[in-house]
Amino acid sequence: MSPAGLRGSVAIVGVGQAGLGEAHGRTEMEILAEAAHAAVADAGLRMRDIDGLATASVGATMWALPVSEYLGLQPKFVDSTMLGGSSFVSHMMPAALALDAGLCDAVLVCYGSTQRTSTFGRKEIAKVRPMLDPQPYEYPYQPAMPVSAYALAAARHMHQYGTTREQLAEVAVAARQWARLNPEAFMRDPLAIADVLAARMVADPLSVRDCCLVTDGAGAYVMVRADRARNLKRKPVYLLGNATATWHRQISAMPDLTVTAAKESGERAYAMAGMTAADIDVVALYDAFTINTILFLEDLGFCKKGEGGAFVSDGAIAPGGRLAVNTNGGGLSCIHPGMYGIFITIEAVRQLRGECGARQVAGASTALVHGNGGTLSSQATSILGTDAAL
């Protein structure tokens, strides 16, 4: 048995977004429903065609139930596995298995958050989390989670490999340059390396410009089997490889802060796809913090361990650089509503369909989507491709 048998068996056939940036006066369920409706319509389907659901919430523990109820679904397949921001990349594999097994015919994967404008938001959730998700060996030290964890990883990477704050800043500047080409991006003002270095320090060595945005936003995508995908209205984006790896929850339990479980999820996803990093045209990495991009480029084989800082230097991942990374502007400059994994998926699909306008990567036929969750805790890699990549 090998997951390679699933390669190309399912495709993403619709994507939708709603409430990007600030969704004043609307609830997270409302914008989730708008995004879900948009994704289903994009696929050329009706909501009644959806018989599978995958979703997760930062706050609600039984989230698939109110989502099903609200959307009027009675799904035959439900997945509400919550691994943090990587969830919506991770959801692709159980959805593919369910579709392949004939448990259902169309899976809707969706997420929404109004953490920026909601009256009950991230501050309140941060307050109750120590009770709902106890970490008695970390919380008493009052780390500012998650940023303290990523700062510890960045500090260790700098110590071990000589990575510099300027190289971290290159990641933020590249993301901003892509965002400037994306009308949907939340932050589009010019940003220079000096601006990142001079910004308010949040958790040494990370300044506020090394950190992702806090926005609202909802996203959704629809998956069906490949045979059906070919008869729908959009160009199918096939799932070629997918794998999830988890090595820890708490940052103090991470074996080596310079090596993430993306190494394992990447190796398994590449093996399923029969590809390597050299075969990838577009990269969408979960850049919650600037160090993420460097760690994931290394762990996913785009450069050697320790060389990520040099790899991103001199605008190498900015528009016109050697590798197109986070072309929507990323969590750093485009959008980051608590969990971002669905948005990297949507951007990769749009790139593979050739819909990205000024930021389009010409002729892109393969994309790597990499989701991260918790404190570098869960890693999910997906390799997507057009029919040219099958």
Next chain:
Amino acid sequence: MDDTIPACPDAGPEKVFFDTLESGAFRIQRCQDCGRHVFYPRALCNHCGSRALDWVDASGRGTVYSTTVVRRKAEAGGDLNIALIDLEEGVRLMSRVEGIAPDAVRIGMRVQAGIAAENGRPLLVFTQSGAAT
């Protein structure tokens, strides 16, 4: 085998750890089967799955594996060090290094454990015992 944990029938490993800390001692677990130390305290060895865990005195000697500063306004408590410490026993834990500025803590610095009190609870903290290597 199973009777090695809990040492006290009315307390699981978490309560034993914090009660021990409250009494002024820093003890961690060591697996009888694989010989490795375990932290944080668990009901089974995370290395080999054994339930045969003993409590042993920790050396308290460690090295800073990584460090950061939570930048906070003075009214929110001011800047705060967060460090990951590798103990000689081969386990890592989160703590903070006290007695020097939060941003003066260095990776590789030798540190020694102590027990402070915070919010009415014992808290394992570290002080510098040697320069960064």
